[in-house]
Structures are given as C-alpha cells and as structure tokens.
Amino acid sequence: MRLSGWGRYPVLEARTHAPRDAAALRQLVATAPPLIARGNGRAYGDSAVHPAATVEMRRFDRMIAFDPASGQLVAEAGVLLADIIAAFLPRGWFPLVLPGTKFVTLGGAIAADVHGKNHHRDGSFRACVDWLEVMGPEGEVRRCSRQEDPALFDHTLGGMGLTGIVLRAALRLRPVETGWIRQTTVAAPSLAATMAALEAAEATYSAAWIDGFATGAGLGRGLVMLGEHALRADLPPGQAPFPAGPRRRLSVPLDLPHFALNRPGLRAANALYYRTGGRKAGSRLVGWDGHFHPLDALHGWNRLYGRRGLVQFQCVLPPARAEPGLAALLAETAGAGGGAFLAVLKRLGPQESAFSFPMEGYTLALDFPANERTLALLDRLDAIALAHGGRFYLAKDGRMSAATLRASDPRVEGFRAFREARGLTGRFRSAQSERLGL
Amino acid sequence: MRAPVLILGARSDIGRAVAHEFAARGHPLQLAARDAAGLEPDRADISLRHGVAVTLHEFDALATATHDAFVAGLPELPGIAVCAVGLMGRQEESERDIAAALRVMRSNYEGPAGILAVLANRFEARGSGTLVGISSVAGERGRAANYVYGSAKAGFTAFLSGLRNRLARRGVHVVTVLPGFVATRMTEGMALPPRLTAQPQDVARAIARAVERGRDVVHVRPVWRLVMAAIRAIPERIFKRMRI
Ligand SMILES: Cc1cc2nc3c(=O)[nH]c(=O)nc-3n(C[C@H](O)[C@H](O)[C@H](O)COP(=O)(O)OP(=O)(O)OC[C@H]3O[C@@H](n4cnc5c(N)ncnc54)[C@H](O)[C@@H]3O)c2cc1C
Ligand SMILES: NC(=O)c1ccc[n+]([C@@H]2O[C@H](COP(=O)([O-])OP(=O)(O)OC[C@H]3O[C@@H](n4cnc5c(N)ncnc54)[C@H](OP(=O)(O)O)[C@@H]3O)[C@@H](O)[C@H]2O)c1
Numbered sequence: 001m002r003l004s005g006w007g008r009y010p011v012l013e014a015r016t017h018a019p020r021d022a023a024a025l026r027q028l029v030a031t032a033p034p035l036i037a038r039g040n041g042r043a044y045g046d047s048a049v050h051p052a053a054t055v056e057m058r059r060f061d062r063m064i065a066f067d068p069a070s071g072q073l074v075a076e077a078g079v080l081l082a083d084i085i086a087a088f089l090p091r092g093w094f095p096l097v098l099p100g101t102k103f104v105t106l107g108g109a110i111a112a113d114v115h116g117k118n119h120h121r122d123g124s125f126r127a128c129v130d131w132l133e134v135m136g137p138e139g140e141v142r143r144c145s146r147q148e149d150p151a152l153f154d155h156t157l158g159g160m161g162l163t164g165i166v167l168r169a170a171l172r173l174r175p176v177e178t179g180w181i182r183q184t185t186v187a188a189p190s191l192a193a194t195m196a197a198l199e200a201a202e203a204t205y206s207a208a209w210i211d212g213f214a215t216g217a218g219l220g221r222g223l224v225m226l227g228e229h230a231l232r233a234d235l236p237p238g239q240a241p242f243p244a245g246p247r248r249r250l251s252v253p254l255d256l257p258h259f260a261l262n263r264p265g266l267r268a269a270n271a272l273y274y275r276t277g278g279r280k281a282g283s284r285l286v287g288w289d290g291h292f293h294p295l296d297a298l299h300g301w302n303r304l305y306g307r308r309g310l311v312q313f314q315c316v317l318p319p320a321r322a323e324p325g326l327a328a329l330l331a332e333t334a335g336a337g338g339g340a341f342l343a344v345l346k347r348l349g350p351q352e353s354a355f356s357f358p359m360e361g362y363t364l365a366l367d368f369p370a371n372e373r374t375l376a377l378l379d380r381l382d383a384i385a386l387a388h389g390g391r392f393y394l395a396k397d398g399r400m401s402a403a404t405l406r407a408s409d410p411r412v413e414g415f416r417a418f419r420e421a422r423g424l425t426g427r428f429r430s431a432q433s434e435r436l437g438l
Numbered sequence: 439m440r441a442p443v444l445i446l447g448a449r450s451d452i453g454r455a456v457a458h459e460f461a462a463r464g465h466p467l468q469l470a471a472r473d474a475a476g477l478e479p480d481r482a483d484i485s486l487r488h489g490v491a492v493t494l495h496e497f498d499a500l501a502t503a504t505h506d507a508f509v510a511g512l513p514e515l516p517g518i519a520v521c522a523v524g525l526m527g528r529q530e531e532s533e534r535d536i537a538a539a540l541r542v543m544r545s546n547y548e549g550p551a552g553i554l555a556v557l558a559n560r561f562e563a564r565g566s567g568t569l570v571g572i573s574s575v576a577g578e579r580g581r582a583a584n585y586v587y588g589s590a591k592a593g594f595t596a597f598l599s600g601l602r603n604r605l606a607r608r609g610v611h612v613v614t615v616l617p618g619f620v621a622t623r624m625t626e627g628m629a630l631p632p633r634l635t636a637q638p639q640d641v642a643r644a645i646a647r648a649v650e651r652g653r654d655v656v657h658v659r660p661v662w663r664l665v666m667a668a669i670r671a672i673p674e675r676i677f678k679r680m681r682i
Contacts, residue, residue: 020623062479062480062482062483063483063486064479064482064483064486065482065486066486083487087486087487087488
C-alpha cells in the first residue's frame with residue numbers, strides 16, 4: 001500500500017503487517033526482509049516506513065499494570081498517550097512529557113524520545129521511562145533500563161526504531177490536582193524579546209508561536225505561552241477539576257486544493273493572530289487539551305496542505321549561537337522562502353542520551369507545503385543550522401542528506417557501531433535510515 | 439451500579455470493542471470465550487482503563503449441553519448479553535467438506551441461538567434484560583460466494599426476530615445487529631471497499647446506542663440498508679446468473 005508519515009511526503013509503496021501478538025511479531029522479525037516498526041504515523045517523514053516491511057504496532061494496545069503509590073504504568077507499545085490521559089487524568093495522573101499531539105504511541109514517543117513544552121525543566125520522554133522490553137533481531141525479548149543493559153536503553157530512546165521493536169514500557173506519570181492549565185500569554189515584538197521571555201520563564205511549560213512571515217524589526221516576533229498545572233484552589237467555585245473529554249473533533253474530509261492555504265492569506269492571518277494575541281495577553285485557565293494540543297481539535301489537519309503534503313523543518317541550536325542562527329533561519333524563511341505556515345520556538349534544557357534529538361539550546365520548527373521551492377529552501381536552512389552548530393530532528397525529516405546528518409551530529413558513528421555490534425543493521429531499517437546511512 | 443454485560447465470543451475483534459465501549463460507560467463485564475484464561479491481558483487492560491470489575495468465563499458455543507450450567511455458574515445473571523460468536527469458514531472448503539460446512543452452520547446458528555435461548559428464559563423469568571445478537575447482512579440473501587455462512591446467519595436473524603416478538607411484552611428486549619463489512623480478524627487479507635467497511639469500534643458504539651435507545655435492528659453503516667434492499671430486489675432469474 002502507499003504509505004507516508006504525517007506530512008504525506010514522501011509517499012512510498014510499502015508492504016505492511018499488523019501482527020496481533022508477540023508470536024506473530026517474532027515470526028515476522030525472523031522471516032521478513034528488513035523491517036521497521038510503525039506506531040501511529042505521526043512522525044512527519046519516512047521514519048516509520050520501509051518498503052519491504054512496515055510493522056504496525058497499534059494492536060499491542062493493552063495497559064498492563066498501574067501502581068498508584070509510585071505512579072508507574074506498565075503498558076504495551078501501541079497504547080496512545082491520548083488513551084493514558086483518558087484513563088488516568090480523572091484519577092489525578094498526567095504524562096510527564098507530552099509532544100504537540102496526543103495521538104502518538106508509547107513506542108513512537110520512546111523511539112523519537114519526544115520532548116514537550118517542559119523539556120527545559122523535566123527533560124525528554126526518557127525521563128519518565130523506568131524500563132523497556134525490546135524485541136531484538138532474533139525475535140528475543142530483552143528488558144533494559146538504566147541498570148540492565150543500559151546501552152540498549154540509551155540507544156533505543158531516540159533510536160528511531162533502529163534498535164529493535166519496543167513491546168512494553170514502564171513509565172512514571174505525574175500527579176496533578178486538576179486537568180486545567182493556568183496559561184499566560186506574553187507578546188514579544190522581536191526575536192530578542194521572544195528569546196528573553198523564554199529565558200526568563202519560570203513556568204513548567206513554555207513555548208513560543210512565531211510569526212513566520214514577519215521580517216525586519218519584527219523578525220521573530222511571537223506570542224510566548226506559559227503554562228502551569230492549576231491547583232484545586234485556582235479553580236473558580238463549581239468548576240469540575242477535570243475537564244470533560246476532548247472537545248468534539250472537527251475533521252478535514254478532503255484534500256484541499258493546493259492554493260487554499262495561500263501565502264498572502266496566511267501572512268495576514270499571522271499578523272492578525274499576533275495582534276489579537278497581544279491584546280489578550282494575560283493569564284487564564286484553559287483545559288489541558290487546548291494548551292498542549294490546539295491542532296488535535298482539527299482531525300486530519302495535514303489534509304489542509306492538499307495532496308502534495310507538508311514538510312517540517314526542525315533543528316536545535318546551542319545557546320551561544322542560537323540568536324544569530326535563529327535570525328538567519330527566520331530571515332531566509334520569511335525572505336526568499338516566502339514565509340513558514342507555522343513556526344514554533346522552544347527552549348530545551350540539558351539532555352543525556354546516545355542519539356536523542358534534544359540538546360541544550362533553542363529548537364525551531366517550521367511547517368511548509370511540500371514543493372520544489374520548499375525543498376530548495378530546506379537545503380539552505382540545513383546549511384544555516386550546520387553553520388551554527390545545530391542538529392536535526394529525525395522525527396520531522398523526510399528529505400535530509402546523509403552528509404548533512406553526519407556533519408551535524410558526531411554521534412552518528414557511535415550509533416552505527418552499536419547497530420553493527422548488535423546485529424541490528426540488516427534487520428531493522430526504515431526508508432529514512434537507508435537514506436541517511438544509519 | 440450499571441447492569442453487568444456478558445460478552446460471548448469476547449476474543450473477537452468486535453467483542454473486544456464492545457467490551458471497551460460498555461466498560462467506558464461504567465458497566466462491569468463478564469467475558470466469555472474459549473480459552474478464557476488467555477483473555478487475562480484484556481481483563482487487566484479493561485479494568486485498569488475503565489475502573490470496572492471484569493470476570494472471565496470459559497465458554498464454547500458448540501458445547502450446547504453445557505450452556506445451562508455456564509449461565510448458572512456466572513457470578514450474577516447479566517443485565518445485557520451480547521453474542522459475537524461466529525465463524526465464516528472458507529466457502530470452497532464448506533462446499534467440499536460437509537463436516538466443515540456443518541461447523542460453520544452450527545457456529546453461526548445453533549451455538550449462538552442455543553445460548554441466547556437459555557439466557558432468554560432466565561431474563562424472561564426475571565422480567566428484564568437485553569439480548570444482542572450479531573448476525574450479518576450475509577443472511578439477507580444467499581450468494582454463491584458465502585451461502586453456507588449466510589444461511590446460518592439467516593437462521594440466526596430469524597431466530598432473533600422471533601425471540602424479540604415473543605419477549606416484547608415480557609420486559610426483555612432483543613437487538614439484531616446486521617453489520618456489513620467490518621475490518622476484523624475474520625476479514626483480514628480481504629480487499630474491503632473502505633466506504634462500506636466499519637471498524638469494530640463503530641459496531642460497538644452502534645450496539646451500545648441500540649441497547650440504550652431500545653432499537654430493534656441496527657445496520658452499523660446505514661448505506662448497507664440500501665445496498666441490501668437493492669440486492670434483495672433483483673429478480674431471482676437474473677440474480678442466479680450474477681457474480682456478486
Ligand atoms: C502535530 C504534531 C506535533 C508534534 N509535536 C511534537 C513535539 O512537540 N515534540 C516532539 O518530540 N515530537 C512532536 N511530534 C512528533 C511525534 O511526537 C513523533 O514523531 C512520534 O515519534 C510519533 O509517534 P507515533 O506513535 O506516531 O510513531 P510513528 O510516527 O509511527 O513512528 C515514529 C518512529 O518511532 C518508531 N517506532 C514506533 N513504534 C515503535 C515501537 N513499538 N518500537 C520501536 N520503534 C517504534 C518508528 O520506527 C519511527 O522511527 C509532533 C507530531 C505532530 C504530527
Ligand atoms: N467481520 C465482518 O465483516 C462481519 C460482518 C458481519 C458480521 N460479523 C459477525 O460479527 C461477529 C464477530 O466477528 P468478528 O468479525 O469480530 O470476527 P472474529 O474476530 O473472527 O470473531 C469470531 C469469534 O467467534 C468465536 N467463536 C467461534 N466459534 C466459537 C465457539 N464454538 N465458541 C465460542 N466462541 C466461538 C471466536 O473465538 P476464538 O477466538 O476462540 O476463535 C472468535 O472470537 C461474528 O458473529 C461475525 O459473524 C462480522
């Protein structure tokens with residue numbers, strides 16, 4: 001079948017399998033050609049696709065045990081973070097790390113070692129994982145943790161499915177008093193102001209929406225959104241502590257024609273969003289879903305970009321070179337590139353891991369429609385990020401070159417060596433890993 | 439507390455989805471299947487997610503002599519019983535091998551009707567309850583491609599209709615479910631037209647709604663009502679030459 005990631009670019013013809021249990025999965029690992037696990041397909045590019053064999057993990061979707069004393073949940077890899085919230089938020093527990101969509105599987109969150117708006121305080125997904133069970137190249141299942149086979153643990157978190165198939169994981173949830181977030185919005189008129197606001201933020205959650213069309217003095221202007229779990233005492237009397245399930249979802253039923261999201265319209269919409277956001281600046285209570293996942297409310301929003309799909313560019317720059325690097329990336333985007341349809345900036349904190357994306361610094365994510373002009377722009381953005389010591393998020397990539405990856409990340413050699421040593425290279429491969437020489 | 443729901447054939451994809459749907463609405467569950475102990479991971483999953491009590495019960499629809507004892511052995515007579523037992527078999531095999539054909543007939547008619555008959559009498563004596571039988575549009579008209587399965591489903595559909603008629607004034611409600619294509623283990627590997635194909639969760643939602651609203655016959659996807667009306671309307675002399 002024709003398969004792609006969330007961006008619907010690139011699209012590949014791939015054979016898929018959807019095993020129901022470990023025995024069927026073992027059979028596949030033993031007999032199928034090189035294969036890759038697939039969670040809920042929310043990585044943008046070709047991380048979760050291999051033409052010869054793509055193994056869907058959504059049927060491994062059982063929760064196994066929960067310990068209310070420690071907040072530890074044991075669950076199969078196909079469970080969605082959305083399911084965990086649905087089951088445990090009403091009991092006062094919340095994931096420690098949540099990416100910008102809740103429709104990701106545990107396996108996907110582990111393989112990409114995802115980060116949330118609290119990375120600067122709490123770290124990446126790894127921080128909440130106690131142990132993993134991973135099926136290796138001979139179909140054997142091995143448990144790993146910080147104590148037990150730590151090398152497998154380190155390389156699997158952030159290993160993009162290339163170290164085996166995650167079957168189960170134990171993770172710690174965070175106790176919360178309510179499902180509400182005290183959200184504060186601050187308008188920042190320039191890149192320096194946006195960065196200063198993120199730097200000064202003491203809130204648990206912070207991220208900035210950037211006007212991806214603004215140029216000149218307004219380059220990098222944005223709305224910095226800060227969030228804190230609301231306490232019971234913060235709620236007005238009569239307010240239920242846990243908001244009712246996510247809002248009714250609207251969905252995009254059809255691919256829009258490619259001109260529907262057009263640049264002049266978006267430029268105006270961005271400017272308007274910035275001005276009204278600035279006027280509404282201040283503090284208010286919002287439901288967790290609205291704070292973390294504004295896009296989830298519009299089901300299938302990737303179809304807004306039409307048949308050709310979208311690509312996202314995401315890199316992280318070290319603190320010392322972040323400001324000039326971000327300025328150059330945004331100027332290139334808004335100038336010759338014609339603007340980014342969506343731009344988000346986050347502060348990341350220190351990170352330990354063998355191959356995870358995050359590192360201390362600033363991460364910028366830019367969405368574009370997939371077309372020739374965008375692909376040419378992305379090559380230029382790669383070069384700017386490289387020149388400023390940046391590295392790239394594989395979960396968003398579907399087009400980077402192997403040379404760029406190697407130039408950006410000295411850890412590639414070590415990751416490859418681990419794959420060789422454990423006999424993983426011939427067994428677990430994605431279209432992305434082949435393109436990037438992993 | 440909400441009425442306990444008994445699910446017969448709880449390992450089936452549709453049965454599992456029905457279990458989650460009722461558990462999410464706060465109903466405790468009794469899951470019945472062959473090799474019930476193998477459902478322990480599902481039991482743990484459902485009770486963890488939804489905070490309801492879930493029990494497992496060994497059940498073989500073809501062992502009709504054990505059905506009375508099976509029902510008597512449940513921790514409590516359920517308020518709602520859903521039968522998802524079924525076997526499609528392979529049509530060519532059913533044509534060649536009469537034993538295989540009989541197994542398909544018995545698994546879709548005799549077994550399901552037998553267990554619902556036992557439950558019906560107990561529900562009638564109590565004066566309340568809802569019985570849900572999952573039959574199929576395949577029972578609406580026999581086709582060369584699957585008439586052995588279809589004929590047994592036709593029998594089951596007629597049985598449910600008669601049971602509903604009999605119990606209508608006795609406080610017991612009977613729901614007939616006529617799904618078209620559903621993406622499950624039964625249809626795995628078949629090329630199903632996406633617009634006509636439901637997910638197990640769609641069937642489960644339709645069942646829970648039908649139980650709550652007291653509906654009699656539900657097609658999960660309404661278009662199947664039209665499709666089947668059209669298929670039934672074809673004159674036999676033309677139909678017998680068609681390949682559909
Ligand atoms: C709207 C949106 C917002 C996002 N926001 C963020 C964000 O804020 N922060 C962030 O970090 N990411 C973000 N992402 C990216 C997303 O979190 C990651 O791509 C995540 O990996 C997707 O999980 P998935 O279950 O869909 O996995 P897939 O996309 O199916 O797979 C992703 C990778 O995980 C591997 N994988 C999946 N399951 C397993 C398994 N069982 N065993 C081994 N490997 C496995 C695959 O091989 C692949 O390499 C966002 C994505 C979208 C669409
Ligand atoms: N899928 C469709 O397109 C479709 C369409 C219309 C109607 N239906 C009906 O929907 C129902 C559920 O089927 P499904 O699609 O979910 O497929 P399924 O997963 O194959 O379910 C069939 C279930 O019936 C159980 N079963 C068979 N014989 C049994 C017996 N003697 N005793 C106990 N259990 C028995 C099987 O149990 P084991 O797990 O122990 O084998 C299996 O769990 C069936 O009645 C089917 O006919 C399905």
